[in-house]
Each structure stands twice: as C-alpha cells, then as structure tokens.
Amino acid sequence: MEKSIFAYQSEPTEYIKSGDSGAIEALIPERFLQRQEPDLPQATEQDVIRHFSRLAGLNYSVDTGFYPLGSCTMKYNPKINEAVADLPGLAGVHPYQDEKSIQGVLELAYGLEQFLLAVSGFQGLTLQPAAGAHGEITGILLIKAYHRLASKKEKRRIILVPDTAHGTNPATAALAGYEVRQVKSDEAGDIDLADLKQNLSPEVAALMLTNPNTLGLFEKNILQVSKMVHEAGALLYGDGANFNALLGLVKPADLGFDVMHFNLHKTFSTPHGGGGPGAGAVGVVEKLIPFLPVPLVKKKGEKFYFDYKVKHSIGKVRSFYGNFLIAVRAYAYFLALGEEGIKKVGRQSILNANYLLRKLKDVYEWPYRRSCMHEFVITPKTGWQVNTLDIAKRIIDYGYHPPTIYFPLIVHEAMMIEPTETETKNTLDEFSAALLSIAQEAQTTPELLKKAPVNSPVGRLDEARAARQLILKYEKAR
C-alpha cells in the first residue's frame, strides 16, 4: 500500500517565481477571487518522483511482461515512436498556428491517412476521433447523416448489433438515438444469417459488425452478410477493434464495409497509456466522404492545407484535429515496418494465436472448434471446482497479465486470449506451460486458485464495498 500524495507535509519545490501577487487585486475584482487556496499536495520534487515511481512499480505492463488481453492487442510499443513524438516541432505546435507554419505536421497527418487508406481500401478518412468508441459514434453519425440526406421520408431508426459485439456498439447506437436490435450467432460462431434476414427491414440503418468477431473467428459469410445488408438499403459498419488479424492480409472495404474505425492504439502499436490516450481514425467509402468531420487535410501541389468546405459534414466530434501525437506514433510504426513488415502483422498474429490455441485446446474447454484468427476463446472444463476469475487471478501469480475474462457474453466463463505478433514462440511456450500447470492445479489444489493472487502488490479486492461505500476522492479527516 502506497501512501497518498496528500499525506506529504513538505514545502513544494518552486518551479515558477511567484511574482507580485499583490498586483492581482488591482487587475481582477475581488468578487472573482478565491479566499482560500485549493487543497493541493505539499510535496518536494523528490517526494513527487518517489511517490509516482513507487506507484509505477505496482503496475503490470507490456514492457514488464506478456499481456494477452483479448481484443486489446497489447503488442509491443516501439521506443523510437515515443522519441519522435517528443520532437519540439511536433509536440510544440499550437493547433491554431498559420497553415504555412505547420506544413510538416499536415504532411504527417496526410501521410498517415494515405497509409490507413492503403491497408483498408477505403477512400476517405478522419483522424479526429480520440478513441475507438469515439470513432464508433463518429461513424454512426456519418451513417445517420447519409440516410437523412438520401431520403427525408424514410425513417431508418434501427441499428443491428450481433450478440458477440463489444458493449460499446449498442451503447453508441443508443447514444446516436437508434433503437438497438440484437442478432444471434449461429452454432459455428458466425452471425446467424436467418436471424439477420429476419431483422433486416427498410427501418434498419446499419449493421455494426466486428470481423474477426469477439470469438476470434472470421465471419466466413461476410460477403453474404454484406450483400444482405446493402440490399436492405442499410450500411455495414466495421468495428476495427480486431483489425490486427487482417492487417496486410485483407482490406475491410473489399469485404463490403462502408465505414470502419481503426484503433491506432491496438493495430498500430501506439501505447495504451493505462487506458488512454488512444486514437480512433474512421475510414469511409466514397459516398460517405461528403459527411466527414471538418477539417479534412488536403494536398495541392506541394502544399498541405485544411479543407473546411465539406458539403454535408457532420461538423466536429472533438476540438482541434484529434490525438495528433498518437497519430505521430502510428505514422512512425508504418514507416518502420513498411510494405513488407505490414504484410506480416496479421499473418503472424494469426499464427501465434493458433499455436497457443493448439497448446491449450485439449486441456481447456474449446467451444468453437475452428482455426482462430488473432485471438481465441477457451473456458474452464466442466467439473473443475474453480471459475474463470480464479484462473485469471492465478495467472497473475505466474507472472502474466490475465486474458480478457467474461467476454464475449455468449460464452459462459469466457477467457479471451490474444498473444499478438510481437511475442516469440518461446514466450508462448512458457505461457502455455503456465496455463497447463494452472489446469492441473484446478483439479488437484483448487484452493491455490481461489486464494490467488498471492504474488501481487495487493490481494483480491472487495469490489462490492467500493461500490457500496463510494469513496471517490481523498478525504483528509479519515
């Protein structure tokens, strides 16, 4: 347990000279001024550095170990990308500077857009959304604007979402004012074509589909799905959370997707930051370009500029132009890998996942018995006296980050494992050995799993108490 930053009682280091604070009263009327200073920490520079360094030591991270968190694509984050994002001519550019003074920045943004278009097959793109879910709402607003312009009479008020979808998909559709209808999956783990057919109608605006889906399976009827959706006058939205599997292997636009968000922090190796900042670029087919958020980055001759004249633009979804320094990292990643490197990403991620699956499929329950893409879902065997949570916590004791658990919802006790292409065979061998050992323990000494983790900074937490007592900030009195 690390003490609170508020527990320090020293004099803060002076970074900024106080100046003449007495002058303030002459400049700002008293009614606007605070009478009492805000309660901020009282710590020296050394206190601050020690405090946060100790906190850092309590974290597990990609740089400290294997992190097979399904659907999160916790691949290695190359260090050169961090270094270049700190360059003063990138980090130190004000968003409202004159276009002439930001040509390098615009060229970079334009270049990244071209790369993303090249690997996806789309024709238009925005870098404005700050995260995957932000890309989703942007994409759905584009679809809404498109339908509204296409027909004033027609009311497309429904969005279809498969039962395997990430929770953000239905939340996004609802946020945009749509009614959400769920489409079932079939026994093979694909979207159920009969149920899709039943749900399609002139009232449907779009189907939101993740491919590969969250079972780690490629929707093998994708061309049929896309045909059905388009014949109903609806659009096909792609959730790009699992795009890593397809990178360099197949272009989503070629599969019939009309819009897709990219998670730059997943597929393009920008760090996850403990939960952000990420970036959620959105790619679209030609007919949706007139609806993209403003401004678009354009090139004329050798000059780059912002284009605000987008005919039916939905407007802006964020201030300025998105998480630019994240785009810088993704751009550097593209340049480092290049044509040949990018083509290997999806393929290697699929191979790594199938290899790990091969090691585990006979010992754990394997509900969907097909080759997986970049990730797969397994569960504890029936009869074991432990659940998925226990296994996950025991994985911590073995020195690994647990997989995504209890998702997708359609698999009882799911564990979703995504190794990514950057892991070596050796790491996969060691991890599978740990999982096989845990499977043994589950049958012989289940109490080891129930008590886990014991090798972590803290033990299992009382989450119910956190929700019941609700202490959401530091209180001095306690």
Add this chain to the structure above:
Amino acid sequence: MEYIGNTEADNKQMLTEIGVSSASELWSDIPQDKIVTQPLGLPAGLSELELRKHLRNLSDRNVNVEDYACFLGAGAYDHYIPSTVPVITKRPEFYTAYTPYQPEISQGTLQSIFEYQSLICNLTGLDVANASLYDGATALYEAAHLACDHTQRRKIIVSRALHPEYRQVLKTYFSDAGIDIEEIGCAQGTTDLGELRQKINDQVAAVLVQQPNFFGCLEEVEELATLVHEHKALFIVDVYPVSLGLLKRPGNYAADIVVGEGQSLGLPVSFGGPYLGIFSCRKELMRKMPGRVVGETVDNQGRRAYVLTLQTREQHIRREKASSNICSNEALCALAACVHLSSLGARGLKAAATASVIGAHRLADGLKDLPGWRLNFTAPFFNEFVATAPVEADDLNKQLLKHKIIGGLNLGRLYPELPQSVLFCVTEKRGPEEIENLLNILREIKQ
C-alpha cells in the same frame, strides 16, 4: 524494421505442431479472392536511424512554441511543465499498461487516477470527478447530455462566449437528437444576462458558460448561477484549470457540473491532442456521470486499495442502456495532470496564474496606447483579451512570424462581428522582455 521475434524456423515448427502444411490454411475462412495479392503501396521499411531523420525533417518544418514566443491560446495553452511530468509519464509501467481491469496488478494506475480525481474535486470545489474524458469539448457535450437526462428537459442554452469549436461539437452530437440548442450573445465581452433572462424558462435543462470565457473575460458567474437555478436548470461551467489557482472555485458559486480542457495541466500544446477532458459534478448527479471512476476499498487482507467502481453505469454491463459509450479515459494525460499539480502545489499553480494575468495586462496596457489599436471589451479579463488591430489579423501574424513570434488568434473568422480582432494570450512563459519586444514590433507595423 519489424517487431516480430519469431524466425522462419520458429514459424515452421509452430505450423507443424498446429498440424497444417501452410499458414494460409489458418485463414481459409477468408474469401480467397479477397486476400491481398497486389502491393499495398506502402513505402519500404526504414531503419531506426532513417526514421528518426525523416521525422526530424518533418518536425523542423513546423514553427513551434519552444523556438518562438507564443501569444496564442484559445483553448490550448503554452504553460511551463515541470521536468517531473515527462519523467513519470514516460515510465513504461504507466504508458504500456492498459485499463486497470485487474486491480491487483494495476494499483499504480488506479491510485494515480484516484489522486487525479481528488485533485480535480479540490480545484473545482465539487463532490466527485471522473477519471477524465477525451477533451474539453467532449466533456462539455457529456455534461449537457447528462443535464438533459437528469432534468428530463430537451433544451440547452449556450453562451456565444464559449469556445466556438466546443459549440460546434455540441451541434454535431445533438443534431437530430431532439435537443434544442439556443445561443445567447455577449455584451462587453461577457454573456448577456438580459438576453439570458428573456430566453431561460422551465424547459431549459442547462445553461453552459465558460470561465474565463473564450474572449478571456470573466463572467458574472454568481448572478448567472442564481438565474439558472431559479428555473431549476443545471449550471454547467467550462473552466480553464490554471485559473483556479486564483479564481473562485465553481463549487462556491453553485455550479452543478464543471468541465474543462485539462491540457494546461502538464501537457504540451501537441497540435491539439492528446488532451484531457475534466469532468466533475455534484453528488446527486454521480450515478449518471459518464466515463470511468476509481473508488477506494480494501483487499482480502484489509489493506487500502483502489478499483474501478460504479461500473453498472457502463456499456460493458449496460450495453444500450449505458449512461455514455465511453469505455476508456485519457489515463496517461490524467497522470500528467496529477504529477503537474502535485509538483506545483497550490503556491505554484497560483504563481503560474498570477504571472499569466500580470503579463496579459501588461500587454493589454501597452497595446491600447499604440496607434490604431484598441481593446474591444471593458469587462475584467484573466490572461487572454481581445484587441482590434489597424491591419488584418492574418497579415499581422505573418509579419510576427518573421520575428519568431506566434501572434494571437484571428477572431474575425469565428466571429464576423469582430473584424480585425485578435485574441491574445499570455502565460508565465512570456517574460516582460518578450512582451516589450512584441509591442515594439507592433508599433512598427503600419496600416
């Protein structure tokens, strides 16, 4: 450069163990005619040395606030960042971790977010804060959305002295969503109270203002709050967090929700992102608050520990009934803000605010005495102000660039009623000699 560790031999061995003769058997579910066979059209991969040079070249083609004296603000501020901030945010244990789903091995991220939430509450004077949102504009939208949901009313009133891009974001989200947005104008640089009095009624969910507002002027927030609350609407204030080193806390003038762009707390201007959306509110609104929240609890041995809580609001449980679709935060940016505020302390924050205010007034005083210049407004201002120039603002800024100065924002483009107007910003980074220098150059620029 590829970041793949396996050799061809490893891959071959893995395929053998899987029991397939070629890797393509693994993706046989993909329609074969859709597999990419043509080149993608990407350039050949670069070495790290080549990559660094390339990026360095791009970087060198931009004017930046380190080499130039920046007098541009308008939502992105060039404040001093203590050297502690990058030292901590560059620790890989923080930046290469993900959302703390497994609290036992994520206490570093969780405690730092908890401390961030505490710091934001102490700055705003409100009861609770979330773990952060994307940026100031989206935080403002989330606040307005919450207000409509809470009051069950379908109209919001927004001051035109609120950041134009933020208002544009509101329109994007609310267009076609059955929420009416009404804008109210300004008098002397602040929200027109008379107009608000006419337009507000019991159908209004919230009134949204910015303090200090987009023009840098100080809004009469106490009068505004009283008027808004007479109609049982929520008072939403978008703050500039550095100003809270000096200005009254919004909780003290009864703001219901406080949002803000947190960039000024330890993040570089970054061409607009990544930034940090601050969101805090009164306790009564807590269960409708968007985004992640960290709470304190104990572990199985009674030790204090932190965990994501109030998750029943969130989309992975609630799906289409969730209070918002946000499933992450800007954790690393929140960490930066946390280290920034912890380093500065109340005294340091006040020093930054004070020096900024004094610098801005020094510039304003000098400007109003220059031939052809005038200050647009009489309202008290913080560290930004509007002045009308004797020349077109774009021409002016072009001249200033030649002197290694980034001039103020050309306001005429955003507010046609303010032609030739410039929004100047001064932070503690601008010394008296830089301000003098700017004034001397402006004196030379002829109509």
